[in-house]
Amino acid sequence: MQKPPSTPPWYREVSGTQWKSFFAAWIGYVLDGFDFVLITLVLTEVSDEFGLSTVQAASLISGAFITRWLGGAVLGALGDRFGRKISMVLSILLYSLGTFACGFAWNYHSLFAARLAIGMGMAGEYSASATYVMESWPARVRSRASGFLISGFSVGSVLAAQVYTWVVPSLGWRWMFYLGLIPIAVALWMRRALPEAEEWTAEVADRGAKPNPFRPLFRTPRLAVVNTVLAVAATLSLFLVFTPGGEGLVPALSVVAGLALAAFAVQLGGRRSWLLYVSMIVTLFFAFLYSWPIQALLPTYLKTELGYTTDQVTDVLYFAGFGTMIGCWAAGFLGDWIGARKAYALTLLASLAFVYPVFAVRDDLLVLGCLLFMLQATSFGISGLLPRYIGGHFPTASRGAALGFTYNVGALGGAVAPVLGAHLASGMDLGQALAVLTFAGTVVVVLLVGFDVPARLNRLTDPDARTDHLAEPDRAPEAEKADRPSRPRRSTVHRGPEHL
Numbered sequence: 491m492q493k494p495p496s497t498p499p500w501y502r503e504v505s506g507t508q509w510k511s512f513f514a515a516w517i518g519y520v521l522d523g524f525d526f527v528l529i530t531l532v533l534t535e536v537s538d539e540f541g542l543s544t545v546q547a548a549s550l551i552s553g554a555f556i557t558r559w560l561g562g563a564v565l566g567a568l569g570d571r572f573g574r575k576i577s578m579v580l581s582i583l584l585y586s587l588g589t590f591a592c593g594f595a596w597n598y599h600s601l602f603a604a605r606l607a608i609g610m611g612m613a614g615e616y617s618a619s620a621t622y623v624m625e626s627w628p629a630r631v632r633s634r635a636s637g638f639l640i641s642g643f644s645v646g647s648v649l650a651a652q653v654y655t656w657v658v659p660s661l662g663w664r665w666m667f668y669l670g671l672i673p674i675a676v677a678l679w680m681r682r683a684l685p686e687a688e689e690w691t692a693e694v695a696d697r698g699a700k701p702n703p704f705r706p707l708f709r710t711p712r713l714a715v716v717n718t719v720l721a722v723a724a725t726l727s728l729f730l731v732f733t734p735g736g737e738g739l740v741p742a743l744s745v746v747a748g749l750a751l752a753a754f755a756v757q758l759g760g761r762r763s764w765l766l767y768v769s770m771i772v773t774l775f776f777a778f779l780y781s782w783p784i785q786a787l788l789p790t791y792l793k794t795e796l797g798y799t800t801d802q803v804t805d806v807l808y809f810a811g812f813g814t815m816i817g818c819w820a821a822g823f824l825g826d827w828i829g830a831r832k833a834y835a836l837t838l839l840a841s842l843a844f845v846y847p848v849f850a851v852r853d854d855l856l857v858l859g860c861l862l863f864m865l866q867a868t869s870f871g872i873s874g875l876l877p878r879y880i881g882g883h884f885p886t887a888s889r890g891a892a893l894g895f896t897y898n899v900g901a902l903g904g905a906v907a908p909v910l911g912a913h914l915a916s917g918m919d920l921g922q923a924l925a926v927l928t929f930a931g932t933v934v935v936v937l938l939v940g941f942d943v944p945a946r947l948n949r950l951t952d953p954d955a956r957t958d959h960l961a962e963p964d965r966a967p968e969a970e971k972a973d974r975p976s977r978p979r980r981s982t983v984h985r986g987p988e989h990l
Contacts, residue, residue: 523646553605555905565614566894585611593667617894620877637822774900780931809859817871835940
């Protein structure tokens with residue numbers, strides 16, 4: 491009896507060109523993590539030089555989130571129309587210039603402005619690189635592509651922590667931003683000869699399509715004027731919310747920004763998908779709200795409340811960074827095995843066991859590091875599945891703009907998190923405030939993802955919505971058959987591992 495052919499190892503399914511494409515995008519994520527984490531590492535030094543309050547210092551972290559919604563949408567739309575490559579290059583140029591400008595900041599406001607540019611570039615980098623890699627890799631291993639890619643952010647954060655110990659004590663905090671430019675040339679050189687993403691080429695370029703995800707916003711001259719005003723109102727409101735200029739008006743300004751962004755979500759989603767856009771934004775908002783209090787304020791907590799030295803802070807950040815990196819890798823395998831949605835929800839649920847113990851340890855650096863490793867692996871690390879989870883909800887022609895917009899509007903949770911943490915810390919210990927935010931946000935995301943809320947709501951307005959746009963091609967017809975009227979409606983929800 492003839493033996494059935496053996497299945498090759500998963501990594502052999504990925505061609506040499508696809509691996510090269512992955513590493514070029516991954517390098518961009520390393521730089522993303524390096525540049526973004528810089529501000530959290532030097533926050534105390536910057537505060538001392540510019541005489542900043544705790545809330546002002548936290549707003550420097552929030553500044554990069556204020557313009558992310560705009561950068562993610564615009565650069566994502568460019569990727570949908572002209573290709574993922576050009577969007578990646580423009581994104582990395584934008585945030586590298588913002589990083590360089592940080593080194594020349596002369597006061598709080600100039601540094602805040604540079605952070606706005608960084609936010610726009612990072613938003614574009616996330617959507618462009620994520621869509622590029624997933625659309626280049628085989629469908630069966632796209633969760634691995636997602637997890638491996640996002641792990642680059644953790645590598646960059648660990649690298650930044652090491653450079654901090656070498657540079658800041660002798661040269662000062664500004665040199666951290668100057669040195670952040672050196673690897674930019676490497677990323678741009680690697681991307682110069684990359685092929686375009688296969689799926690985008692097949693479904694958009696080869697068909698001569700010119701997608702314009704913003705068309706609903708500019709159908710008529712009057713609508714174009716209204717939406718331009720909304721964009722200005724949203725950006726200005728967010729700017730005032732996260733700076734001292736909006737003091738006393740934060741609730742009203744937050745409502746203005748929220749309504750403007752919700753109006754964009756409804757228009758971009760259209761009659762059939764507006765609920766998907768809105769619910770995805772809410773889910774991602776809480777995902778940032780649970781993860782970014784620790785990412786943004788952990789160095790400050792270690793220095794101020796625990797009295798750790800610079801070297802000790804760096805050691806703890808190693809544990810956190812490697813935990814996140816290992817978590818991203820594990821998330822990729824788990825997501826391909828049981829499905830991205832189930833892997834995300836179950837791993838987040840497990841992370842709750844580590845939240846309060848992390849902030850209960852004070853004098854034992856090794857125990858704190860081990861607990862933080864586990865928390866970051868199961869909490870922040872599992873977010874490596876987010877590109878796969880989000881991208882599966884949207885078709886190729888609009889995936890860049892949809893992922894860029896929903897993810898980066900939701901990322902405002904990351905802007906709220908450090909400021910909210912700082913405010914809570916005025917009435918309790920900073921460690922306790924971070925634990926409360928992390929635990930509560932995690933519970934909300936477990937419920938939203940675990941019960942598949944975005945997809946369920948989407949089926950209310952679009953009963954024939956495809957289950958997963960990034961699923962394996964030979965399995966896609968099964969999802970389509972399940973949506974036929976002759977089948978019971980409950981059969982439209984597939985629970986197999988190939989679906990989100």
